[in-house]
Amino acid sequence: QSVLTQPRSVSGSPGQSVTISCTGTSSDVGGYNFVSWYQQHPGKAPKLMIYDVSKRPSGVPDRFSGSKSGNTASLTISGLQAEDEADYYCCSYAGSYTFVVFGGGTKLTVL
Amino acid sequence: EVQLVESGGGLVQPGRSLRLSCAASGFTFDDYAMHWVRQAPGKGLEWVSSISWSRGSIGYADYVKGRFTISRDNAKNSLYLQMNSLRAEDTALYYCAKDLLQGGTHPTNAVDIWGQGTMVTVSS
Numbered sequence: 001q002s003v004l005t006q007p008r009s010v011s012g013s014p015g016q017s018v019t020i021s022c023t024g025t026s027s028d029v030g031g032y033n034f035v036s037w038y039q040q041h042p043g044k045a046p047k048l049m050i051y052d053v054s055k056r057p058s059g060v061p062d063r064f065s066g067s068k069s070g071n072t073a074s075l076t077i078s079g080l081q082a083e084d085e086a087d088y089y090c091c092s093y094a095g096s097y098t099f100v101v102f103g104g105g106t107k108l109t110v111l
Numbered sequence: 112e113v114q115l116v117e118s119g120g121g122l123v124q125p126g127r128s129l130r131l132s133c134a135a136s137g138f139t140f141d142d143y144a145m146h147w148v149r150q151a152p153g154k155g156l157e158w159v160s161s162i163s164w165s166r167g168s169i170g171y172a173d174y175v176k177g178r179f180t181i182s183r184d185n186a187k188n189s190l191y192l193q194m195n196s197l198r199a200e201d202t203a204l205y206y207c208a209k210d211l212l213q214g215g216t217h218p219t220n221a222v223d224i225w226g227q228g229t230m231v232t233v234s235s
Contacts, residue, residue, distance in 0.1 A: 036221045038156070045228065046148075046156060051211060051221035089156050093220045099170035100146075100220045105155040 004090055004103035011109040017078040020106045022090030028101050030071035034093035037075045041086045085110040113137035113224050115207045120229030133190040133207030141185035144210035144218035147192050149203035161218035168217045197233045204228040
């Protein structure tokens with residue numbers, strides 16, 4: 001069982017927006033502004049999409065945005081495109097003892 | 112080109128050991144923390160271990176603590192994972208990954224470069 005809780009699946013039509021939630025505790029998501037999000041297509045390595053809650057690495061479209069409120073972080077994808085269909089994982093720093101925790105992943109389906 | 116290439120995976124019996132290696136190229140290896148992340152077949156990502164560039168900060172997930180040891184050789188641009196007392200539940204694709212932050216004193220949870228992974232299967 002993953003430390004961070006994500007919905008198992010979400011879906012949306014092309015052009016729409018979807019939001020994926022990631023719920024943790026005050027020991028991880030709520031305690032630090034260090035939440036990251038990864039996109040993984042089948043058979044591929046994960047790709048960093050968001051770090052430090054809301055920052056985008058170079059090359060990631062601004063359709064991807066991140067936010068946090070309390071113990072819950074969110075990834076919003078606007079203007080959905082077919083290539084956005086993938087698994088998405090949230091990840092949080094959890095202190096100098098545990099370091100890193102992942103969510104269980106959310107499968108995004110573009111209808 | 113920035114690249115991470117893992118090796119050392121394979122089929123191993125429960126209780127035995129295996130050593131994974133990760134060869135890094137295309138960036139200044141000793142400027143970055145490094146990570147091992149695994150993914151069991153059909154399952155999600157699972158953090159295994161991280162090491163800072165200076166080896167001064169090292170961490171392990173509870174489920175591998177005491178059995179796995181992470182290390183690095185900055186002169187050889189290489190990361191390692193010594194896995195002892197392997198269990199069936201350690202079966203997974205093991206990814207080597209580079210931290211986003213240059214020169215940080217501690218590993219972060221932002222990983223910008225991943226290898227393609229090396230498969231470890233623990234079975235009798």
